[in-house]
Amino acid sequence: MDAANTFLNELNEKQKEAVLYLKSPLLVLAGAGSGKTRVLTYKIFYLLKNGLSNPENIFAVTFTNKAADEMKERVEKLLGFPVKNMMIGTFHSMCVRIIKRFRWERMKSPDFSIYDVDDSKSVIRNILKEKKIHDLEPKGICRIISSLKNRMIFPEDLDSEDDTFKRIKEVYVLYQETLKRNDAYDFDDLLIETIRIFNENEIFRKKFSERIKYILVDEYQDTNYAQFLILKSIYDGKNHITVVGDDDQSIYGFRGAQIKNILEFEEHFPETKIVKLEQNYRSTRNILNIANRVIKNNLKRKEKVLWSSFDDGENIRIVKCKDERDEAIFVVDKIIEMKNRQGKRLKDFAILYRTNAQSRPFEEILRKNNIRYTLIGNIKFFERKEIKDLLSYLSFTVNRNDEISLKRIINFPKRGIGDVTLKSITLFAKAKDLSVWECLKNFEENFPEKKRVKNGVKEVVDIIENIEKNRDNVYNALEFLVDSIDFENLFDKMLKDEKYSRLENIQELLNSAKEFVLKNEDRSISAYLDMISLYTDIDDYKDDDSLLLMTVHNAKGLEFENVFVTGLEDGLFPHRNSFEEDSNCEEERRLLYVALTRAKKNLFLTYTVERFYYQESSFRIPSRFLKEIGFENRIVDYFDRTKSLSTKKYDFEKKRESDKGKFKINERVVHPIFGEGIIKGKKGSGEDEILIIQFLNGDVKKIFAEYANLTRK
DNA sequence: TGGATATCTTTTTTT
DNA sequence: AAGATATCCA
Ligand SMILES: Nc1ncnc2c1ncn2[C@@H]1O[C@H](COP(=O)(O)OP(=O)(O)OP(=O)(O)O)[C@@H](O)[C@H]1O
Numbered sequence: 112m113d114a115a116n117t118f119l120n121e122l123n124e125k126q127k128e129a130v131l132y133l134k135s136p137l138l139v140l141a142g143a144g145s146g147k148t149r150v151l152t153y154k155i156f157y158l159l160k161n162g163l164s165n166p167e168n169i170f171a172v173t174f175t176n177k178a179a180d181e182m183k184e185r186v187e188k189l190l191g192f193p194v195k196n197m198m199i200g201t202f203h204s205m206c207v208r209i210i211k212r213f214r215w216e217r218m219k220s221p222d223f224s225i226y227d228v229d230d231s232k233s234v235i236r237n238i239l240k241e242k243k244i245h246d247l248e249p250k251g252i253c254r255i256i257s258s259l260k261n262r263m264i265f266p267e268d269l270d271s272e273d274d275t276f277k278r279i280k281e282v283y284v285l286y287q288e289t290l291k292r293n294d295a296y297d298f299d300d301l302l303i304e305t306i307r308i309f310n311e312n313e314i315f316r317k318k319f320s321e322r323i324k325y326i327l328v329d330e331y332q333d334t335n336y337a338q339f340l341i342l343k344s345i346y347d348g349k350n351h352i353t354v355v356g357d358d359d360q361s362i363y364g365f366r367g368a369q370i371k372n373i374l375e376f377e378e379h380f381p382e383t384k385i386v387k388l389e390q391n392y393r394s395t396r397n398i399l400n401i402a403n404r405v406i407k408n409n410l411k412r413k414e415k416v417l418w419s420s421f422d423d424g425e426n427i428r429i430v431k432c433k434d435e436r437d438e439a440i441f442v443v444d445k446i447i448e449m450k451n452r453q454g455k456r457l458k459d460f461a462i463l464y465r466t467n468a469q470s471r472p473f474e475e476i477l478r479k480n481n482i483r484y485t486l487i488g489n490i491k492f493f494e495r496k497e498i499k500d501l502l503s504y505l506s507f508t509v510n511r512n513d514e515i516s517l518k519r520i521i522n523f524p525k526r527g528i529g530d531v532t533l534k535s536i537t538l539f540a541k542a543k544d545l546s547v548w549e550c551l552k553n554f555e556e557n558f559p560e561k562k563r564v565k566n567g568v569k570e571v572v573d574i575i576e577n578i579e580k581n582r583d584n585v586y587n588a589l590e591f592l593v594d595s596i597d598f599e600n601l602f603d604k605m606l607k608d609e610k611y612s613r614l615e616n617i618q619e620l621l622n623s624a625k626e627f628v629l630k631n632e633d634r635s636i637s638a639y640l641d642m643i644s645l646y647t648d649i650d651d652y653k654d655d656d657s658l659l660l661m662t663v664h665n666a667k668g669l670e671f672e673n674v675f676v677t678g679l680e681d682g683l684f685p686h687r688n689s690f691e692e693d694s695n696c697e698e699e700r701r702l703l704y705v706a707l708t709r710a711k712k713n714l715f716l717t718y719t720v721e722r723f724y725y726q727e728s729s730f731r732i733p734s735r736f737l738k739e740i741g742f743e744n745r746i747v748d749y750f751d752r753t754k755s756l757s758t759k760k761y762d763f764e765k766k767r768e769s770d771k772g773k774f775k776i777n778e779r780v781v782h783p784i785f786g787e788g789i790i791k792g793k794k795g796s797g798e799d800e801i802l803i804i805q806f807l808n809g810d811v812k813k814i815f816a817e818y819a820n821l822t823r824k
Numbered sequence: 825t826g827g828a829t830a831t832c833t834t835t836t837t838t839t
Numbered sequence: 840a841a842g843a844t845a846t847c848c849a
Binding site: 174175176202203227228230298299301302362363365366465466467468488522525527528529530531532561564613644645647656662663664665683687688689698702724725 | 825826827835836839
């Protein structure tokens with residue numbers, strides 16, 4: 112081995128093979144923690160180090176922006192100098208760059224708006240109102256349109272005679288027209304527009320694909336059809352493509368990701384070589400065993416070998432808790448104990464859950480115990496109302512066609528400009544074929560009769576024009592904006608806490624802009640807006656030794672020494688919405704596989720007996736996945752804060768024949784019509800004995816024990 | 825007309 | 840419990 116390439120010692124044989132292979136398309140298909148990401152990182156390093164490529168010839172796609180930042184940092188560390196001009200990021204951020212470049216070449220302003228789901232919903236809401244459609248929900252339409260776009264299905268491709276479908280098509284058409292008029296793209300459009308540009312401008316595509324000599328893609332199992340097409344456009348047979356992934360970790364089907372991309376990779380990229388990595392470097396054997404035991408219940412998957420050279424390690428602990436509060440107390444107690452006794456740091460722990468709503472009790476108990484934590488997801492910082500309102504000023508300043516942003520700011524803070532005024536301005540603009548902005552600027556001439564709102568409009572116009580002056584420095588622009596709004600007064604009627612927290616958020620926004628201005632060469636408003644529309648919580652959490660709370664989805668690709676997977680109950684994890692379709696249930700199982708394989712050393716699985724779910728207390732049944740883990744033979748701890756920690760064996764086995772006839776409270780039963788349920792109570796006796804049973808769908812029914820033909824689960 | 829108040833619904837996962 | 844929407848009042 113050549114001296115420059117001693118780094119290869121940090122890879123196993125298979126990994127080396129994958130790093131060095133450049134002859135034809137390469138697929139690295141391997142289980143969790145087998146070093147797939149490491150292969151990509153070292154491959155980039157190898158290409159740069161050996162002069163096989165310049166940074167600008169590399170196109171590396173990661174699943175999150177954070178992963179991209181970390182990969183770049185790692186490569187720079189290995190090289191010993193910074194890397195400039197490499198295309199590395201998520202599909203969405205790469206698309207923004209491609210679209211900007213194209214618009215720039217065509218002398219079109221590169222400053223378009225990027226709409227998040229909220230913005231899309233309000234566009235749809237306006238359309239529905241205008242068209243007087245009352246029986247369709249913005250949220251549902253949004254989801255349908257997005258799922259169509261993910262599959263590259265356009266309005267003209269819809270030719271169903273079904274009435275609802277026809278109306279959806281109508282809304283879809285209007286939605287796209289509105290976005291076009293506002294010069295805005297939603298997340299799906301970023302991908303679609305890139306494909307369109309490539310398809311319709313062969314010279315541009317060719318130039319780009321000749322520039323890109325190496326295409327590298329991480330987490331390939333979670334790419335959608337549009338993303339596949341983008342890769343196909345860039346790959347021209349002369350450049351190289353490496354994709355890595357694990358079909359067992361595909362968890363974004365709901366967003367259009369298709370496992371078939373990875374399963375059928377060979378069919379689309381000629382002479383594909385496949386490398387399988389089989390050694391796991393992350394977890395103990397006990398953890399891997401449990402993960403393998405769960406995932407092997409999926410029927411549609413590629414069987415993989417995955418072994419660890421580590422010891423068995425600690426036992427996996429399954430803990431039954433009285434309710435969600437106890438669950439939180441148990442987890443937090445455990446963390447405190449491990450921190451104090453074993454000197455572990457907070458950042459070695461992660462609490463994972465299926466839904467964002469589950470974070471509440473954990474937060475409460477953590478705050479009570481003064482433990483620093485970082486909550487990822489849920490209400491994202493930049494989506495808070497007060498923040499979005501401020502940002503809309505910036506958006507509108509750089510893109511005067513963005514009517515959604517205008518709508519947000521025209522009456523924020525309250526200036527007495529309501530729906531009616533806005534409507535008449537919009538209509539006026541349409542009639543005179545002017546932009547809304549033009550009408551606002553000449554408001555007094557255009558609407559001499561509207562004396563009452565005159566000053567308000569002038570105020571907005573002034574603010575926008577002043578922001579415009581600071582276009583090249585987002586911090587100055589924001590500082591001006593914040594100064595010109597009297598927040599103290601605005602938040603006056605709020606509760607102290609709420610007011611304080613909002614003011615804090617605004618300060619936080621200023622800090623973020625300041626940081627951006629200090630760190631980046633391009634300090635412009637538009638550069639900042641692009642960054643925040645594509646960056647999410649997970650991309651930006653500070654490395655400040657705090658405990659992490661997040662959904663399993665957000666934990667993808669990460670690893671922690673100690674992991675708590677919580678809320679392992681039927682209906683929650685797997686989520687009840689997945690029960691109908693087998694494929695969804697398989698995705699839930701993959702989600703659990705991802706959760707379990709995040710742990711390096713200690714893994715705790717918790718579930719509750721009773722949980723508040725939608726303002727109602729409901730009795731819970733342990734997750735079906737726990738059975739697959741084989742937990743009937745395992746020690747289950749029962750945690751009840753009133754009784755402290757006690758241990759007993761949980762019996763999942765079917766009861767013996769002799770037990771027949773007598774059902775006990777909390778026993779799980781199957782009803783021939785209503786399905787599986789749990790016995791909550793009993794009334795009467797003998798023939799008249801009535802059982803109160805809560806079924807899986809949440810219904811509680813009174814059933815005659817004698818006649819119902821119940822069987823034990 | 826806009827702002828405040830009362831009523832109604834809604835809860836998976838996210839770039 | 841919180842958010843969005845509908846209704847009412849000044
Ligand atoms: N050859 C190796 N020697 C030592 N440690 C390694 C090696 N390869 C990978 N690792 C370590 O194993 C862990 C998992 O690696 P990595 O994140 O690259 O795996 P992955 O396959 O991408 O995981 P996932 O499927 O969960 O995304 C990391 O901590 C990494 O540093």
